[in-house]
Amino acid sequence: MKPAVLLPAVRAITGAGANWPESWQAVLAGRRRFTLPDSILPWLPPSLPVAAIADETWPGGPPPLTQRLSVLATMLAESLAGELRHILAQCPDARVSIVISTSHGESGAITEAVDAEWDGRAVAPDVWLSLLTERCAAAVAVRLDRVVAASCVSAACASGLVALGYARDLVEAGLCDVCLVIGADALSRVAFVGFRQVGATSKAGCRPFHQDRDGTTVAEGGAALLLVTAAVASRLDAGVSAGSEHVRVLGSATNCDARHVVEPTSAGITDAVRAALDEARVRPEEVSAVYWHGTGTRQNDEAEAAAAGDIFGVCPPGTSTKGVFGHAMGASAVLNLLAARETLRCGLLPPTAMLDAPAFPHLNIVAGQPALVPRGPVLVVALGFGGINSAVVLGHCLDTAS
Amino acid sequence: MSGSGSGRVITLTRPIGIVAIGALFPPDTEPAVVRPGAPIERASGPLGDVSEWREGLRKRSQVPRARSGAFATVSAAVLGRSLLGVARTPDGCTAIGVAMASMSSTIGVAHRYESTGRHESWSVVDPFGFSNSLPSAIAAQMALTLGLRAFAVTFVGDLFAFFGALTFSALNLARAGQRCALVIGADEVTHVQRAALAGAGLDVASAAEREGASGLLLSSDSAAQAEWKLTVLGCGAADDPATCLPPDWRDVPVDWIASNGGLPPLRSATPAIVLARALAQGPARILVGVRDPLLGWWVCGCSRDE
Numbered sequence: 288m289k290p291a292v293l294l295p296a297v298r299a300i301t302g303a304g305a306n307w308p309e310s311w312q313a314v315l316a317g318r319r320r321f322t323l324p325d326s327i328l329p330w331l332p333p334s335l336p337v338a339a340i341a342d343e344t345w346p347g348g349p350p351p352l353t354q355r356l357s358v359l360a361t362m363l364a365e366s367l368a369g370e371l372r373h374i375l376a377q378c379p380d381a382r383v384s385i386v387i388s389t390s391h392g393e394s395g396a397i398t399e400a401v402d403a404e405w406d407g408r409a410v411a412p413d414v415w416l417s418l419l420t421e422r423c424a425a426a427v428a429v430r431l432d433r434v435v436a437a438s439c440v441s442a443a444c445a446s447g448l449v450a451l452g453y454a455r456d457l458v459e460a461g462l463c464d465v466c467l468v469i470g471a472d473a474l475s476r477v478a479f480v481g482f483r484q485v486g487a488t489s490k491a492g493c494r495p496f497h498q499d500r501d502g503t504t505v506a507e508g509g510a511a512l513l514l515v516t517a518a519v520a521s522r523l524d525a526g527v528s529a530g531s532e533h534v535r536v537l538g539s540a541t542n543c544d545a546r547h548v549v550e551p552t553s554a555g556i557t558d559a560v561r562a563a564l565d566e567a568r569v570r571p572e573e574v575s576a577v578y579w580h581g582t583g584t585r586q587n588d589e590a591e592a593a594a595a596g597d598i599f600g601v602c603p604p605g606t607s608t609k610g611v612f613g614h615a616m617g618a619s620a621v622l623n624l625l626a627a628r629e630t631l632r633c634g635l636l637p638p639t640a641m642l643d644a645p646a647f648p649h650l651n652i653v654a655g656q657p658a659l660v661p662r663g664p665v666l667v668v669a670l671g672f673g674g675i676n677s678a679v680v681l682g683h684c685l686d687t688a689s
Numbered sequence: 690m691s692g693s694g695s696g697r698v699i700t701l702t703r704p705i706g707i708v709a710i711g712a713l714f715p716p717d718t719e720p721a722v723v724r725p726g727a728p729i730e731r732a733s734g735p736l737g738d739v740s741e742w743r744e745g746l747r748k749r750s751q752v753p754r755a756r757s758g759a760f761a762t763v764s765a766a767v768l769g770r771s772l773l774g775v776a777r778t779p780d781g782c783t784a785i786g787v788a789m790a791s792m793s794s795t796i797g798v799a800h801r802y803e804s805t806g807r808h809e810s811w812s813v814v815d816p817f818g819f820s821n822s823l824p825s826a827i828a829a830q831m832a833l834t835l836g837l838r839a840f841a842v843t844f845v846g847d848l849f850a851f852f853g854a855l856t857f858s859a860l861n862l863a864r865a866g867q868r869c870a871l872v873i874g875a876d877e878v879t880h881v882q883r884a885a886l887a888g889a890g891l892d893v894a895s896a897a898e899r900e901g902a903s904g905l906l907l908s909s910d911s912a913a914q915a916e917w918k919l920t921v922l923g924c925g926a927a928d929d930p931a932t933c934l935p936p937d938w939r940d941v942p943v944d945w946i947a948s949n950g951g952l953p954p955l956r957s958a959t960p961a962i963v964l965a966r967a968l969a970q971g972p973a974r975i976l977v978g979v980r981d982p983l984l985g986w987w988v989c990g991c992s993r994d995e
Contacts, residue, residue, distance in 0.1 A: 332811040382697050384924075391823045392845055394799055400884075401803040415888030418796050418881075419954040421846035429983055435696045436924035437984060438853040439845040441824035449842050456860035461699045462924060477799050480811050481819020540865070543832040543841040545783075548754075548820050555838075566865075672820040673829020675841055 289517035290535040291458040291466075293681065296370040297625045298363050301508040301618075302338030303611050310612070310622070311629055315657050317640040319611045321492045321504055327352070328476045329402060335488050338506035338613030339474055352395030353414050355473035355507070357426045360387060363469050363511040364427040370513065374465055375433060378519050384463035385437040387424045388450035388470040390616035390671070391478060392441070393417055398476045427469065435463055443671025444580070445541065446470065447510075447620025448679050452539035454514050464516050470621030471509035478616065479505050485549055493583030493614070494641040495607035496592070496652045503582040506613025510621035512628075534631050537664060537680040538567025544674030550586055553593035555676045560598050560668060563678035567664060574603045574680075575663030576636045578623040579650075580670045581607020582614050587670060592647035602651040603666075604658050610640025620669035620677070627665040627681050636660045696925020696986065698933045703863045706908045706915025707991060709775035710965040712958070713768045714901035715742045720771040725917035725991075728969040729903070729962055739878075739900060752834045757817040761794035761875035762827045764902040766834045769871050772906040773835065776869075786839035786861060786870040788854035789828040790957045792847050797879040798822045827875065839870070848947055848979040850874070851960040852987035855905075856922050862909040873904030874957030882955065891954065903961035917968055921976070921990030930978065930986055938990055943976040964991075 297307055302320055304310030313319065321336035327349070340359070342349050350358040364385075375381055396417045403410045416422075421439050428437035436457070442449035447470040454466035472478075482488045482505050489502035515523075520533055540562030544555035564571060579591050595602050612622055630636050635657040642654040664682035671677075711722035712729050716739070721729045743763070747755045750763040769787070802818035820826055828841040840861060844850035851874045858870035876882075878900045886893045908915060923933055931939050944967045946960055947953065960979070967975040973993045980986035 330807055332806075382695075382926075389845070390825075391799075394822070397796060397799045397803055400881075401800060401807055404804070405807055410888055412889050415885040418885045419793050419889060419891070421792060421850065424846070425984060433695075433926060435926050435985060436853070436987065438850070440853075440857075441843045441845055442841070443820075443823050443825045443829070446825070449840070453857050453860075456857070456864060460860055460863075462697050462856070462922065476806075477802055477819055477822055480806055480814060481802075481822070484811075484814060484816050484819065541840045541842070542838055543787075543829060545832045545836050545838050545841075548817060548826075548829075548833070562865075671825065671829075672823060673825060673841060674833070675825065675829060 288459045290537055291455045291514045292517055292520040292533040292535055293628060294513040294515055296367060297512045298366045299510040299622060299625055300340055300344060300359065301612050302340055302506055305344040307625060314608050314611045314626060314637040317611060317638050319640055324474055324479060327474055328479055331476065331479060335483065335490060336492050336504055337474060338504055340507055353399045355395055356389065356393045356471055357423050359473060359509045360423050360469050360471045361426050361430065363509045364430060364467065367467065367511055368431060371431060374523065378464065378522050381464035381519055382435045383431060383433050384435055384457050384466045385424055385427050386450045386454045386466060386468050387439045388446035388617045388621060389439060389441060390443055390446055390472050391475065393423065394475040394477050395473065442675050443673055444616050444619060445669040445671035445675040445677040446617040448667065448669045448677035449541050451624060451679055452541060455536045455539055458514050458516055464519050466514045467511065468514060468621065469509060469511045470618040472507055472616040472618050474507040487584045489583060493609055495581035495583040495610050495639050496588050496646055496650060497642055498644040498646045500583045500588060502584050503609060504613035506615040508612060508615035508618045508622060510618050510625050512624060533684050534628050534681055535684045537569060537682045538563040539679045540566060541677040546674050549672050551590040551670045553590045555674060556590060556594035557597045559676035560678045563680050567680035569664045569680055571599045573663055574666050576603055576630050576660045576665045577605035578627050578667045579605050579607050580668050581609050583609060592650050595650050602649060604636050604651050604653050604660050606636050606653045607639045620667065623667045627667050630660065630665050631681060631683055634659050695927050696923055696930055696933045698921060698923030700921055700935055701859060701863055703909060704918035704920050705859050705862050707917045707919055708906040708908045708915045709772050710905050710961055711768050711772050712903035712962055713764050715739045718745055720768045722771045722775055725968040729965045739897060752830055754817055757815050758821040758830055759794040759798055759827055760877040761791050762830045765789060765827060765873045765875040766831045768902045768904060769831055769835055769873060772871060776906060782868055783836055783838045784868055785837040786858060787828045787831050787837055787841045788858045788870060788872050789843040790850035790854045790874040791824060791827055791843060791876060792845060792957060793882050793955065794827060794875060794877050795822050795824055797881045800881045847954055847956045848960060849984060849987060851957055852979060855989060858907055859919055859922060862907060868908060868910045870907045871904060872907060873902055874960060875902035876900060876955045876957045899955035901958045903958045905961055917991050917993050919989060920992045924985065924987045926985040930988055941974045941976045943978045943988055946979045
């Protein structure tokens with residue numbers, strides 16, 4: 288079985304942009320838009336900046352907190368519906384799966400239940416139901432054709448890469464021909480307070496890998512991509528050109544430190560990266576660029592820097608997109624996959640925003656301007672609470688239409 | 690691979706052994722764990738108050754900071770330990786994955802967290818409340834408790850989620866270096882789930898029966914000597930899955946866990962029980978599935994070594 292192919296059609300909605308091109312340009316420019324969340328999240332402690340999706344990005348205005356995630360996931364899916372229809376027209380026998388990656392789901396429903404209790408209001412039946420049944424993947428599934436399976440996967444902030452690994456397995460095993468992967472999380476009170484409570488939130492906005500980094504910036508956002516079999520990719524190419532260069536998932540690995548609830552270990556990260564590189568049959572020195580998890584917390588960045596030293600010795604150019612996107616949790620790794628795909632396409636690795644005093648010189652983090660990186664596989668790393676480590680290797684593959 | 694109908698069914702090129710099946714439901718304090726082929730019986734009769742049962746399990750579960758987390762973590766960890774005890778994995782191997790299915794288990798944690806913050810102060814909320822409110826916390830805490838270092842992932846949902854977790858595990862075992870995987874569905878019914886059931890107009894009276902955990906230990910290691918193997922996996926959109934099955938499976942009836950009436954919530958712990966029953970009653974091949982008019986169907990097929 289040839290490795291699954293990541294199609295060029297991707298979508299994203301972030302605090303930095305209403306779509307993927309805008310978001311990518313923002314990352315390249317190190318341009319961020321952090322705001323205070325008070326108008327979105329009621330009854331918060333004194334606020335710290337977040338990366339929120341702009342009000343005008345939501346068609347018809349921002350959705351209620353109880354539906355923010357489902358609306359976001361549905362918007363992303365519907366924006367790819369045209370591409371899916373095209374694929375199904377070209378490949379009438381194709382079957383579609385959906386894998387949604389989310390760190391904590393539609394948690395606005397809990398906020399509404401708690402606030403209604405406090406205010407003496409009734410909670411709408413639909414809100415209660417959303418706490419008892421998985422609505423996000425189902426909401427996306429019913430809007431698309433020929434969906435054979437819809438799953439919602441949670442592996443904390445590593446969810447996006449775990450979802451991609453699962454999607455890759457579904458495609459390569461033959462359980463579907465096309466898999467729509469959506470990573471999404473909405474702002475929530477529990478996440479905002481939770482990150483703050485463990486001292487992981489930045490006061491002025493996150494600065495990954497900076498000497499004076501003081502935490503991450505909680506964010507919301509979503510990103511979507513289509514993974515297909517080599518056969519579907521070739522069929523889609525057939526009418527366009529005789530041969531086409533595809534971005535493929537060369538390797539994927541996930542493990543668990545089984546050590547601490549919120550502290551990562553460099554050994555766990557190292558093992559996950561090495562397993563993904565082994566599967567991809569890529570040597571560390573062949574990696575052209577790395578999208579680190581790079582949350583901007585003291586512990587995360589330190590653990591990744593230690594792992595990088597063990598894995599690479601001399602590190603390839605690396606970056607973190609969270610200085611611009613903030614930490615969009617279940618969406619963060621999917622956003623990095625989209626960015627990695629751009630790096631493979633155009634050779635540019637975006638700078639890490641606000642990085643004027645790097646804490647880990649050996650890590651070779653790009654600062655200031657985008658860097659031109661050599662052609663070669665790109666590594667994406669994601670870490671999640673509970674000691675979950677995940678790594679994915681994306682690479683080029685020149686295929687003939689056969 | 691078969692795919693002539695609306696769905697896809699694959700025959701695993703490397704069949705995965707079902708080493709053990711188990712369940713833990715109140716009022717039992719010890720999990721019932723069997724080798725496939727033996728049924729698992731649930732205790733019958735009224736359950737009453739499960740708080741003592743919970744407290745006893747919590748104390749001996751060894752789940753770190755168990756009070757901060759969902760109780761489903763405790764029941765799943767106690768069950769997981771028993772499942773692993775049935776088949777000693779080769780040479781102390783920790784390359785064991787955990788794939789959970791659970792929907793609402795963490796809403797009690799999130800509710801407590803937000804209620805404390807809103808009613809008292811955000812400065813006194815449980816510092817582990819947020820991490821434990823993530824659905825993945827159940828799988829990650831199990832991995833931490835049992836020292837398992839392969840994947841740890843939670844499929845959010847009920848019956849469909851269990852089949853997702855099963856498929857995730859089987860494909861991982863077939864591809865990667867992991868030797869074993871725990872696939873567990875767990876639910877809990879606290880006052881928050883009860884309020885949600887009542888608020889959504891659903892049956893509250895039988896809610897307590899839905900608390901508990903059940904699951905499987907899968908192995909890709911031939912040394913595990915599992916008599917029954919997970920052989921076939923499939924999913925589809927609509928109509929009859931029989932058209933998608935490999936020809937030699939088409940005469941095997943599907944034991945449907947739920948079908949055509951919408952999926953009842955808090956049923957994550959049901960599929961493994963149904964699977965155990967089917968394996969106990971089945972001749973050499975069985976098919977178990979779940980289907981929904983909107984979401985389609987999943988099936989898994991198991992075969993016994995002749």
